[in-house]
Amino acid sequence: MFLDAQTNLVIDDEKEQFFNSQSKYTYEEYIQKAVHQVKLFLDRDQFYSGDFISDFASKNHLINANDSVNLTIDEALQEIKDLYLDHTIAFHHPTYVAHLNCPVLLPAIVGDLVASSVNTAIETWDQSTSATLIEQEMIQWVCNKMRLPDTSDGVFTSGGTQSNFMALLLARDEYAFKHFGLNLKENGWSDVVSKFRFFCSEKAHFSIKKNAALMGMGYSSVISVPTDDKMKMKPEALVQAIEREKQLGNIPIGVIGTAGTTDFGSFDPLETISKIAKEYDIWFHVDGAYGGGYILTETHQHLLRGVKYADSVTIDFHKTMFQPVCSSAFLVRDTRHFKYVSHYADYLNPLEHRDATCPNLIEKSIQTTRRFDALKLWFTLKMTGAKTIGSFLEKVHYLALDLYYNIKDDPCFEIAHKPELSTLVFRYRAIGIDCDAIHDTINLYIKNTLFKSGQASVASTKIDAKVYLKFTLLNPKSTIDDLLNIINMIKDTGRNYKTHN
Ligand SMILES: *Cc1c(COP(=O)(O)O)cnc(C)c1O
Numbered sequence: 001m002f003l004d005a006q007t008n009l010v011i012d013d014e015k016e017q018f019f020n021s022q023s024k025y026t027y028e029e030y031i032q033k034a035v036h037q038v039k040l041f042l043d044r045d046q047f048y049s050g051d052f053i054s055d056f057a058s059k060n061h062l063i064n065a066n067d068s069v070n071l072t073i074d075e076a077l078q079e080i081k082d083l084y085l086d087h088t089i090a091f092h093h094p095t096y097v098a099h100l101n102c103p104v105l106l107p108a109i110v111g112d113l114v115a116s117s118v119n120t121a122i123e124t125w126d127q128s129t130s131a132t133l134i135e136q137e138m139i140q141w142v143c144n145k146m147r148l149p150d151t152s153d154g155v156f157t158s159g160g161t162q163s164n165f166m167a168l169l170l171a172r173d174e175y176a177f178k179h180f181g182l183n184l185k186e187n188g189w190s191d192v193v194s195k196f197r198f199f200c201s202e203k204a205h206f207s208i209k210k211n212a213a214l215m216g217m218g219y220s221s222v223i224s225v226p227t228d229d230k231m232k233m234k235p236e237a238l239v240q241a242i243e244r245e246k247q248l249g250n251i252p253i254g255v256i257g258t259a260g261t262t263d264f265g266s267f268d269p270l271e272t273i274s275k276i277a278k279e280y281d282i283w284f285h286v287d288g289a290y291g292g293g294y295i296l297t298e299t300h301q302h303l304l305r306g307v308k309y310a311d312s313v314t315i316d317f318h319k320t321m322f323q324p325v326c327s328s329a330f331l332v333r334d335t336r337h338f339k340y341v342s343h344y345a346d347y348l349n350p351l352e353h354r355d356a357t358c359p360n361l362i363e364k365s366i367q368t369t370r371r372f373d374a375l376k377l378w379f380t381l382k383m384t385g386a387k388t389i390g391s392f393l394e395k396v397h398y399l400a401l402d403l404y405y406n407i408k409d410d411p412c413f414e415i416a417h418k419p420e421l422s423t424l425v426f427r428y429r430a431i432g433i434d435c436d437a438i439h440d441t442i443n444l445y446i447k448n449t450l451f452k453s454g455q456a457s458v459a460s461t462k463i464d465a466k467v468y469l470k471f472t473l474l475n476p477k478s479t480i481d482d483l484l485n486i487i488n489m490i491k492d493t494g495r496n497y498k499t500h501n
Pocket residue numbers: 100158159160161162164204205207258260261262287288289290316328
C-alpha cells in the first residue's frame with residue numbers, strides 16, 4: 001500500500017484491479033478461481049437449496065454494500081458461494097422445467113467472457129469496428145434462415161420484449177406516415193393515433209399489451225383474437241375483429257402472429273395471417289421469441305414458412321439457441337424502416353458523417369451503449385453449429401411428446417393440449433373431487449411444495465381461470481425418466497395434500 005501523492009487515494013499496488021496489460025496474470029488467476037467456484041455450483045444435487053426469502057435475512061451482512069470492505073478474490077468468491085451460488089436456480093438441472101430458461105452452451109460462455117472482458121460497446125463503428133461486422137453477419141444469417149428478402153436487416157436487443165416494442169413502434173410510425181403524412185418521431189402524438197389498433201391472439205405474449213401501453217396507446221389498442229382448440233389464432237376471427245374495429249371507427253394498423261406461444265408453444269397460421277395483413281395493408285409482425293429458433297429444425301421449419309412474408313420478426317437466442325441472457329434480435333423486412341428509431345447526435349454519429357460502408361448500429365437500436373451479445377452466437381455457430389442446435393430443439397420437442405403420451409391416459413391428470421413445441425400444460429386431478437377451486441389449490445400447493453423443497457421447479461398458468469401446471473422443456477440432456485420422476489413427485493405431493501387437508 002502507498003499513498004498516491006497526486007490523488008491522496010490509498011492504492012493497493014499488489015493487485016492491479018483494472019483490466020490492462022499489467023493485470024493479465026491477475027486476470028487469469030481471478031477467472032480461474034471464479035471458474036473453480038462455478039464448478040462447485042455444477043456439482044449441486046438440487047436445482048435450488050429451497051431457502052426462502054426469510055432465510056436470507058441471516059446473510060444480510062453479505063448482501064450489504066459496505067464502503068470499507070476490501071476482500072481478496074478468495075474471500076469474495078467464498079461470500080458469493082454462501083450467498084448466491086449455493087442457492088440460486090440451476091437451469092441446467094433436469095428437475096428445472098419451469099420457464100423459458102435454457103441450459104447454456106460452453107462456446108457461448110466463452111463468447112460472453114471475451115465480450116465482457118474486452119467490453120466492446122457496439123453502438124458506433126469507432127467503438128466496435130469488426131464487432132459491428134460480426135453482429136451484422138449474425139443478423140444476416142438469421143434473416144437468410146427466415147428467408148427474408150435482401151432488403152431485410154436487424155439488430156440485437158435485450159430480449160423479445162424489446163424486439164416486440166420495436167415492431168409496434170415501427171408499425172405505428174410507418175402507418176401514421178404512409179396514411180396520414182404524420183411524423184410522430186418529430187412531432188409526437190396525434191389524435192388519430194388513439195384509433196390505431198393492433199391484433200394478436202389471446203395467447204400472445206403480455207409484452208404486446210405492455211409495449212402498446214408504454215407507447216402511450218394503452219392496452220385497449222390491442223385486440224385479442226380468439227384461438228382454436230390447438231391454441232392457434234383463428235384467421236376468420238381475425239377478419240371479424242378487424243371488420244368490427246373498422247365499423248367502430250378504429251383503424252387497424254398491424255397484426256402479430258405468434259410462432260410458439262409462451263404457454264403452449266402453439267404456432268399461429270402465419271401464412272394465412274400474412275395474406276390477411278396484405279389484404280388490409282397492415283403491418284405483419286411475427287413474435288418468434290420462443291419458436292423462432294425452430295427454423296433450424298426439420299420438424300418445425302414448415303410452421304415458420306409464413307415468416308418470409310413478415311414485416312418484422314422477434315427471435316430470442318437466449319431461449320432456443322442455448323445462449324446466456326441477453327441475446328435476442330429484432331429483424332425487419334425493409335432496413336429503411338429503422339429510420340423511425342434513428343437519431344443523429346453530433347458527438348456520436350453526426351448525420352454529415354453518415355457512411356453506409358462504415359455502419360453505426362446505434363441507428364437501428366433504441367439502446368445507446370450496448371453489449372456485444374452477438375459474439376456468443378458467433379462462437380456457438382462456429383463450434384456447435386446450426387444443425388446441432390436444430391437437433392437439440394427436436395430432442396426437447398420429442399421429450400415433450402413422449403411425456404404427453406406417458407401421462408395422457410393417467411386419471412390423475414387432465415392435459416390441456418398436445419405439445420407443438422416443448423411445453424406441456426396439464427393439471428393434477430385428485431380422484432373423487434369435482435370442484436375446480438379445490439383443484440386450483442392443490443395444483444398451486446404442488447408447485448409451491450416442490451419448489452420450496454428444492455425437488456423440482458414446475459411453472460403454473462391459467463386456462464379459463466383454472467390453474468394448470470406447466471413443463472417447459474429446453475434441456476436436451478434431460479431424459480424421459482427425469483421427467484417421469486417429476487411426474488411422480490407431483491402425484492405424491494398431490495396425494496399428500498389430500499391426506500393432510
Ligand atoms: C419470452 C417471450 C417474449 C419476451 O421475451 P424476453 O426475452 O423475455 O423479453 C415475447 N414473446 C414470446 C412469445 C415469448 O415467449
